[in-house]
Amino acid sequence: MTDAIWTGLINLVGNPHTMGLMLIAVMIGIIVGATPGIGGRLSIALAIPFVFGMDMTQGAVFLLTMHAVNGTSGQISSIMFGVPGDGDDAATTIDGYPMAKKGEAGRALGASITASGVGGIIGAGVFAVMIPLLEPVVLAFSPAEFFLLAILGITFIAFLAGKGQIFKGIIVGLFGMMLATVGMDPQTGTARYAGDYLFLWDGVSIVTCVLAVFAVPEMIALASRGGSISSLSPELARFSYRQLFQGVMDVPRHWFLVIRTSIIGAVIGMIPGLGGSAAAWMCYGHAVQSSKTPERFGKGAVEGVIAPETASNAKEGGSLLPTLFFGIPGSSGMAVMMGAFLILGIQPGPAMMTQNLDLVWTLIWALVVGNIIAVSFLLFVTRWVALLTFVNGAVIVPFILVLVSVGAYANEGQWENLVILMIISFIGWGLMRYDWPRAPFVIGLVLGKIAEESLHKALGLWGTSFFTRPLSLVLIALIAATIGLALYNNLRGKNAMPVGAGS
Amino acid sequence: MNLLSKSALGFVALAAATGAAQAQDGTAFYNGKTVNYIVATAPGGGYDTYGRLVAEYMQKYLPGSTFVVRNMPGAGHLIGTNAIYAAKPDGLTLGTFNTGLVYNQIVGNEGIKFDLNKFSWVGKAAADPRVFMVAAQSPIKSWADLAASKEPLNFSTAGVGSASYVETVILTRTLKLPIRMQTGYNGSDDQLAMRRGEITGTIASRSSIDQFVKNGYGRMIAQIGGTEKDVPQLKTLVKAGSGQELLDLIESQSEIARLTAASPGVPAPQLKALRDAYRKSMEDKDLQARAEKLGLPVEPAYGEEIAKMIATALKQTPETAALLKEAMEKPKK
Structure with missing residues (x-):
């Protein structure tokens, strides 16, 4: 085993050709990640023709690093303009964009980029440690547990809504869950709320909704307010490498949170079927829930940036596990990756452990080294990128709106999504204008679908007795505790309200 | 070489000038044209891999053509299939989709805006038992x-x-x-x-x-x-x-998989050119070697043969159609 660890590293860094390819992959991954609407899956599919001539190790390293650093640059537009690249990054927007508005874009970017990198590296570590535990852990999660995990994520809404807003949060969350029911019902084969529109059969596009609820309202607000995204001038914000460095140091200051969210992210990534958005949102919820000062969230708390970013990069290590050792891809991105592995002559499956252990370790090291390269590069250029938040809104708004429209279209290549974008944008703007929470909407939309599908499966398989499976009982206890804590906090918050109302 | 290409250009110009009726050679029609190849699923899966392979080699055997692969996923292949069907019958739009749509058409499901009998069938690449x-x-x-x-x-x-x-x-x-x-x-x-x-x-x-x-x-x-x-x-x-x-x-159904079809009513010379290019692609040693490496079986059939197979599959007695309709609805508990 130890031999394989070092051979794996030497195969990677000892070969200039491989390292060169990796550099290219990191750059492509960063660019693709920074462009809203183009996900990792599409980038791998497009890169497949280029790996035809490469040897096994180089091709695999190329594709994996490209995919793994996607999330590292995805948060740039979320923080700078409130434009999340996809569902994973939406969680970063909630606190990242308010930080940019306070003139702290540099700090937010420093923290999020470092958090991504550290998350990716811890995720690789979890990967390595979990290899022997893979079977029991992955196989413990059946549709029954998926359902309860999704419900657990949904109960976090109670924390996200903020004090005294719990009912607004629930209403918005239910609205998101309602939208999640649009589309083909897998249980009856009936198209629900789709009218004559075939594009609605697959449900409402999550990327489009996320852009509509977060990005467009912020741009309307910016345009009507005038000025720049940052309310402070660059001089007042003392924008400099020092601010960036402060952001970087925020990560070790919250080291315990970083470790917890990385592990949660990696484990969720490991269990096929839950998806990256679930990881980011559950970790965001966890950060709010475990914070001593939850009221800071949504207004620019740095933990709200760190938690989802560590999770979304840590999950890459996790999702590679079932793909490599079971030959069962954990996500649509990994499904494409597995196809590419077959082209390269890698046969994913249990035999990887015995026959290709060197390659496995090379891939683990590739996750580590790729993340380090991506983080160093991004931290270096961020200084100039962050200056954009000081540019006049009149210049930036049209550009961002074009980017948003391209993102909504490109994700599924359907122009109808532009209509959806406009409609949901009105709702998103209304929510923002009247100070309703917006995060519960995305949680309802993302987790509502998982909850519905897995509830149907669990009921079909075990009837109502699925609640009594051992792991289910643990999750039910967690859900009950979360709800209890939320109610307690909220009631206490209400009692304290008259005191705070004077200020 | 220069002279050759000049005379080739001259030939194309002449053919264009003397009207389509005399452009007997459909292959020449594709010189300088862009062909859309629609894959009715998201990138990455089997349809996409076969589609991209087919498009690459058809481009090779239709000199001067440029094949552009477009993924149009959604509604269980219906969106992409509807788009291929609705395209102009100029032989510049073709694509691939799930053979299972035969069931949907027999039953007459909603969302279908095509008649499988009317597609200009080009070929199929595999069987899928x-x-x-x-x-x-x-x-x-x-x-x-x-x-x-x-x-x-x-x-x-x-x-x-x-x-x-x-x-x-x-x-x-x-x-x-x-x-x-x-x-x-x-x-x-x-x-x-x-x-x-x-x-x-x-x-x-x-x-x-x-x-x-x-x-x-x-x-x-x-x-x-x-x-x-x-x-x-x-x-x-x-x-x-x-x-x-x-x-x-x-x-x-299992005999016809990984289809390629063009929109209905493609003129005979173009359709012949497409079918010939498809046949040459499937017989290409390079393609076969690559498909082998990808683990994709190649068991081709062409043109009219596919049209016949589809027609046979669609021609079901009302009783069978009723049975199938019953099967496609959720059984009442």
């Missing part, structure tokens, strides 16, 4: 075990109305198998569910579960269609009385 597969840890070792099981066995299918659902219903009802269907397992969800043990088996296309079986997680106990000899053919295991037409329909 179906297999009954059970999880390795299950006590079911053979077809006899399955048929004799006292307990209903959990079999996974994709969503209600999908081709996998329809085929499972048909087989379960016609052969009166002790199978309880669990719907909503998409992609490779079913494989993990079999590893966990909540699902006993599935009826799937052989290519999709090949790797799973090779990894030792499952075994195939019966096969429909195909030429492989390692799994007994279902026909040799059972005698279906009524409903034989439906079993035949599934078998005929």
Whole structure:
């Protein structure tokens, strides 16, 4: 085993050709990640023709690093303009964009980029440690547990809504869950709320909704307010490498949170079927829930940036596990990756452990080294990128709106999504204008679908007795505790309200 | 060389000037043209891989043409298929989609804006036999075990109305198998569910579960269609009385996979050029070697032959259509 660890590293860094390819992959991954609407899956599919001539190790390293650093640059537009690249990054927007508005874009970017990198590296570590535990852990999660995990994520809404807003949060969350029911019902084969529109059969596009609820309202607000995204001038914000460095140091200051969210992210990534958005949102919820000062969230708390970013990069290590050792891809991105592995002559499956252990370790090291390269590069250029938040809104708004429209279209290549974008944008703007929470909407939309599908499966398989499976009982206890804590906090918050109302 | 290409240009110009009627050579038509190849699913899967391979080699055999592959996923291949059907009949739009749409058309499902009989069929690249597969840890070792099981066995299918659902219903009802269907397992969800043990088996296309079986997680106990000899053919295991037409329909379905079709009404010279290019692509040694490496079987058939196969599959008696319609709706509990 130890031999394989070092051979794996030497195969990677000892070969200039491989390292060169990796550099290219990191750059492509960063660019693709920074462009809203183009996900990792599409980038791998497009890169497949280029790996035809490469040897096994180089091709695999190329594709994996490209995919793994996607999330590292995805948060740039979320923080700078409130434009999340996809569902994973939406969680970063909630606190990242308010930080940019306070003139702290540099700090937010420093923290999020470092958090991504550290998350990716811890995720690789979890990967390595979990290899022997893979079977029991992955196989413990059946549709029954998926359902309860999704419900657990949904109960976090109670924390996200903020004090005294719990009912607004629930209403918005239910609205998101309602939208999640649009589309083909897998249980009856009936198209629900789709009218004559075939594009609605697959449900409402999550990327489009996320852009509509977060990005467009912020741009309307910016345009009507005038000025720049940052309310402070660059001089007042003392924008400099020092601010960036402060952001970087925020990560070790919250080291315990970083470790917890990385592990949660990696484990969720490991269990096929839950998806990256679930990881980011559950970790965001966890950060709010475990914070001593939850009221800071949504207004620019740095933990709200760190938690989802560590999770979304840590999950890459996790999702590679079932793909490599079971030959069962954990996500649509990994499904494409597995196809590419077959082209390269890698046969994913249990035999990887015995026959290709060197390659496995090379891939683990590739996750580590790729993340380090991506983080160093991004931290270096961020200084100039962050200056954009000081540019006049009149210049930036049209550009961002074009980017948003391209993102909504490109994700599924359907122009109808532009209509959806406009409609949901009105709702998103209304929510923002009247100070309703917006995060519960995305949680309802993302987790509502998982909850519905897995509830149907669990009921079909075990009837109502699925609640009594051992792991289910643990999750039910967690859900009950979360709800209890939320109610307690909220009631206490209400009692304290008259005191705070004077200020 | 220069002279040659000049004279070629001259020929094209002449052909264009003297009108389409005299442009007998459809291949020349494609010189300088852009052809859209629509894949009715997202990038990455089998349809996409076959589609991209076919497009690349057809471009090679239609000199001067540029093939652009476009993914148009959605609504179980309906969006992409509707788009190919609605395209201008100039032979510049073709694509690939699921053969399972035959079931939808026989029943007359909503959302269909095409008639499979009217497509300009170019060819098909493979056969996709179906297999009954059970999880390795299950006590079911053979077809006899399955048929004799006292307990209903959990079999996974994709969503209600999908081709996998329809085929499972048909087989379960016609052969009166002790199978309880669990719907909503998409992609490779079913494989993990079999590893966990909540699902006993599935009826799937052989290519999709090949790797799973090779990894030792499952075994195939019966096969429909195909030429492989390692799994007994279902026909040799059972005698279906009524409903034989439906079993035949599934078998005929398994013969035509990875289709390429152009919009209806493509002029004869262009269609001939497309079919010739398709044939040359399939016979290309390079393509065969690459397909082999990708684990994609190549068992081609061309043009008119496909049109006939599709027509036969679609020509079902009202009784069969009614049976199929019943199968595609959720059974009342």
